[in-house]
Amino acid sequence: MPALNPPRPHTETLANGLRVTLRHAPNLKRCAAALRVAAGSHDVPLAWPGLAHFLEHLLFLGTERFPAEQGLMAYVQGHGGQVNARTSERTTDFFFELPPQVFNGGLQRLSDMLAHPRMNLDDQLREREVLHAEFVAWSQDPTAQQQLALFDGLSPTHPLRGFHAGNRDSLPVQQPEFQQALQDFHQRFYQTGQMTLSLAGPQSIEELKQMALTFGAVISVGENLPQQAPVALMESSVASYQQAGERRLDLLFTFEALPNASTEALAFLCHWLNAAKPGGLLTVLRECGLAEHLNAKPLYQFAGQAVLHVEFTTTASASVLSEKLLDWLGFFAAQQDWALLRDEYAAVLQRQQQVSSALQLARLDSEQLETGLSEQGVAALKDILKKIGAVDNFSGEWQLPTPNPFLRAEAPPSNAGLIRGQTSKHRGLRTFAQDRSRSRRENSPMQFSLALPDNTAEGAIYLRWRLESKPQPRHQQSLENRLQPLREDARQAGVDFSFSASGNEWLLKMTGLQESMLTVLEHALKELTSPDAGFSQEEPNSAALIPIKQLLKALPDHCLEQSSVADDLQQLWSTARWEGLAIGLSAQTQAAMGFALSRVPGIADTQPSSPSSINGQRLWTTLDTGSSEHALLLFCPTATKDISDEAAWRLLAHICQTPFYQRLRVELQLGYAVFSALRQVHGQTGVLFGVQSPSVAPLNLLQHMEEFLNDLPAMIDGIDEATFVAQRQALTDQFQIAALPVAQAAELLWQGKLAGHSSDYLAQLPQAILDIDRSALRAAAQRLIKAEGGWRGLASGSQPEAPWQVAK
Structure with a gap:
């Protein structure tokens, strides 16, 4: 398993x-531009x-060259990529990620689109309505308004206190003066001297440079x-202020004339301010009940100015x-150039780069940050602490946060034979090395997939428990709270994991670097099953979701059969039936996995389960989203589990x-959050x-969706043959194993396992897509x-x- 040293980007200014x-x-499967x-x-x-x-x-x-249906968004989505943009205070970012073979497109x-925008007046009027709908939602969102209110202590003349979102009143598109201002802004700033292009991918530097030149x-x-x-952040010499609310305190520190390295210094x-571990600030505050x-x-950084928010x-x-x-902060300032903390911080950033996607790397490079705290950053940090008022005559008995244990994980043993720690309840557990040495086939609660190469640095582990009853919501929240410090340490070490609940199921999912994964797994299982687990009453600290995201979060729970609620957490664990899947793990990692799995609570489950079916039914669930806006999800599963x-x-x-x-979005302007996609939920494959x-009720939204679906057969017939073949091939290419990032391939394999597909599911899927001709697709549309x-409908309104x- 190779040890990856994240490469430094090549930087230059073209002629x-x-x-x-x-x-x-070279390890990336995708390319990205920012x-x-x-x-x-x-x-x-x-x-x-x-x-x-x-x-x-x-x-x-x-x-003119690429109309909307052939433009960047449609192109990227059509090839299974990601695309987005963001307007900030002093920058505007455009970014996308694609497979290498279609990246040039x-x-x-x-x-x-940057050089030759169409600027059609009718298009502008329609898009202004979209912005106005976003503005209305933003103005009614308590979290968004709370964030805006944080700037109330600044000078009224600073642009941070102004309105910048845009709405129907501030964008008079039919006025010649506005059109002239729009053209002037585009001509002034959308030119090479104002742009930085960041490219990341498996191509050579020479190939990437040629793309940049083109x-x-x-x-x-x-x-x-x-x-x-801009003008000064504060009107007086006072450089900080505070805001207090219910169970909340916001401290804000403003800075002027900071050196260039202040961005890395604030990061x-x-x-270290956010480090929730023994010795850290938050741990002491919790122990004191404070x-x-x-x-x-940082809420804002530009031209030597910055606003630091501590919530x-x-x-x-x-x-x-x-x-x-x-x-x-006085204690922190007294540390001699923060040598130990700088070493760990650099290791964290290096691990993060090892598991970052092409898009994450391109966006990181566009920020042009150091991969650590440089000597210039040390000087900038000292300046920042001095301006805050931190002096080294602190009075508390503070300590530095404990080192992250996962950054120095031991390598798995080289012996890939016996599985250390295997017990009778894990009988049947075996590695691929053992599989290859045996002719017999056995059922095992933990399956090791051969679909991905086992010689890479990354892997994935899934563990699912089926419980006799649905756990109390407070148990789930309590377990998540207990895992949070562990999750952060693991994330810093290159392992992302989640522990989620749906109905009477729990799922522990890990993806990332194998180097630390088994140690993280052992710690997570220990936390989940500790005798006092499940009794913390700490409330969640999460922002309210917009209605459509609330529905998306609720969908998995409603795709399972409902069961009674149980309160005895230890009883739930003892009777739970568990199964798992490991993907891409090396022989050494598999050999070392037995001890971690010996900690898995419950009973090994070797009987495959199939997703519940709602064939022929139209089920509706109404959810109170607490918003005046309307939202609807329509999930349409396949009728069979056949590939x-x-x-x-x-x-x-x-x-x-x-x-x-x-x-629905451009022509009918029904809303600004409009999407359709293939979604797999607990092994069920469906179109979502x-x-x-802001104004159309769910029943009317459903009517528009049904009208769209009824037009599907005619739409399929109207696609010319060359386009049909190209679209089918583009979709097929997305599921070639060699082109799939580990995390995406792992999720597909897990969903395939839940659906009851064979172990070569990923090899079969591309060919199955190629086998779909126009008549088969038309028949599928009719079904x-x-x-x-x-x-299955989930909506903010009645059925x-x-x-x-x-739905029951």
Whole structure:
């Protein structure tokens, strides 16, 4: 298993003024581009607030060369990639990720839409309504308004106090003056001197540079334009302020004239402020009963200015917490250049890069941050602490946070034969090495998949428990609270894990570096089954979700049969039936896995389970989202578990994605959150349609969805043969094993196991998709329309009439 040293990106400025960062990472399965424009919402003329955000939206509406249905968003989604954009205070970012063989097509579309936006007036009017709907939702979102209110202590003349989202009133698109301002903003900032292009992928630096040159040849050439520096953050000499609310305290520190390395210095400081481990600030505050949660992060950084936000969940007085924080910062400032903390911080960042996707790496490179705290960063941090008022005459008996144990995990033993720690309840557990030496086939609760190579640094482990009853929600929350410090340590060491509940099932999922995974697994199982586990009454510290996200979070729970609720956690564990799947693990890691699995609670389950079926039924669940906005999810599973049915449903979802968005969002303007996608839930494969709307009720949204589905057969017949073949091939290419990142392949294999598919499921799926011809797809569309596999609706409003019925 190779030890990966994350490569440093190559950085240069091309002859036309375009700055580029190029990262050659041979382990990546995807390529990504992140384009940063040095212009944002604070660079807009005062007369037109929201213009920068509006322009970002307009650029996605298509060009003469690439109309919307062939533009970047449709292209990326059609090839199974990711795409998005973001307008910030002083920057605008566009980013996408694609398989290598189609990456150039994405770059062509990105450069064309940036250089040649269509700016059609009718398009602008429609898109303004979308922005207005977003503005209405934002203005009614308590979390968003709370974040905005954090700036209330700043000078009223600073742009952070202004309105920048854009709405119907601030964007008078029919006025010539506004159109001139829009054109001027685009011409001034959307040129090479204001842009940084970051590319990451398995290609060589020379190949990536050629892509950057081709991209830059389309963009207008220009020089870097200094962005106007804002006024002072504060009107007086006071550089901090506080805001207190119910069980909440916000401390805000403002800075002027910071050195260039202050960005890395603030990131380093926040990392250690947020460390929830023995010796850290939060642990001491919890022990003293002063705070339950702490979160520190910079809210704003530009031109030597910064705003640092330290948020506490607490009922203690502001003065006591402020005193404790400053005392800890004094202790922190007294550490001699933070040598030990810098070493661990650099190791954390290195691990994070090892497991980062191409998109994450490209976006990281566009920030141009150091991979640690440099000597310049040390000087900047000292300056920051001095400006906060941290002095080294602290009074508390503080300690440095304990080192992360997973950053120095022991390598698995080289002997891949016997499984250490195997017990009678795990009889049948075996490694691939043992499999190859035996001719007999045995059932095992933990299966080791051969679908992925076992010589890479990454792997995945899934453990599922089926419980006799549904656990009390407080048990789930309590277990998650207990796991949170462990999750953070694991994440820093390159292992991402989650512990989730759906109905009467619990799922522990781990992906990331094998180097630390088994040690993390052992610690997680120990925490889950400790005698006092499940009795913490600590409340969750999470932001409220928008309605459509609430429905998405609830969907898995409603796809399982409902059961009674039990309160005895230890009884639930003792009678739970468990099974698992390990993917991509080396022989050495498999050999070392027995001890970890000896800690798994419950009874080994070797009997495969099949997902519950709702064939022919239309089931409706109404959920109170606590919002005036409306939302609807429609989940349409396959009628059978046959892989040919799954292949047909995947092709249907692939073909529906752009037309569904185009009709319901662009043409009908029903809402701003509009999507359709293939979704697998507990082994059920289905097409999922979703809409959130500020004005259209769920029953009307359902009617629009049904009209779209009824048009599906005609839409399929209207696709020309060349396009049909190309779309089918594009979908097939997404499931070639060699092109799948480990985490994505692992999730597919897990869902395949739950659905009862054979172990070569991933090898069969691409061919099954290629076997779907037009008549088979048309027949699949008819089965979907007739709800042969059932329809499941989750909505913020009451159910329609028969044949719909209320889900039990």
